[in-house]
Amino acid sequence: MNLEGIISIAGKAGLYKVISQGKNAVIVESLTDKKRMPITARYQANTLEEIGIYTQDDTKPLSEIFDNIAKREDCKQTISHKSSKEELVTYFEEIIPDYDTERVYISDIKKVVQWYNALQTVGLIIPPKEKKKKQLKL
Numbered sequence: 072m073n074l075e076g077i078i079s080i081a082g083k084a085g086l087y088k089v090i091s092q093g094k095n096a097v098i099v100e101s102l103t104d105k106k107r108m109p110i111t112a113r114y115q116a117n118t119l120e121e122i123g124i125y126t127q128d129d130t131k132p133l134s135e136i137f138d139n140i141a142k143r144e145d146c147k148q149t150i151s152h153k154s155s156k157e158e159l160v161t162y163f164e165e166i167i168p169d170y171d172t173e174r175v176y177i178s179d180i181k182k183v184v185q186w187y188n189a190l191q192t193v194g195l196i197i198p199p200k201e202k203k204k205k206q207l208k209l
């Protein structure tokens with residue numbers, strides 16, 4: 072999954088797409104209501120490309136996690152981020168069986184589920200491409 076140009080801004084609800092960059096600000100557009108706004112250095116923003124989830128061995132990129140959810144849900148909505156803690160943890164264990172339970176908090180799980188559903192709503196969740204097997208012709 073390509074998450075290039077999609078960001079999360081601390082203190083702001085939802086996800087944003089980077090539209091353009093200026094000298095002192097970046098213009099972003101909300102994925103949900105399409106409103107544009109400038110963000111300056113005072114905002115703390117992270118691209119979804121650079122976010123990962125801790126596993127027992129390494130860190131798994133968010134794009135890989137979204138691909139796993141998309142495969143499981145057939146690219147449809149998943150459970151709500153407002154579901155009970157037990158439901159969310161059980162669901163997340165099915166998606167990433169080896170996630171680090173000590174370093175991944177319930178708030179992190181809620182964000183992943185909420186972001187996936189937001190991306191799916193605006194049509195950015197597409198089926199992962201199957202690797203084509205090359206067949207040799209004799």
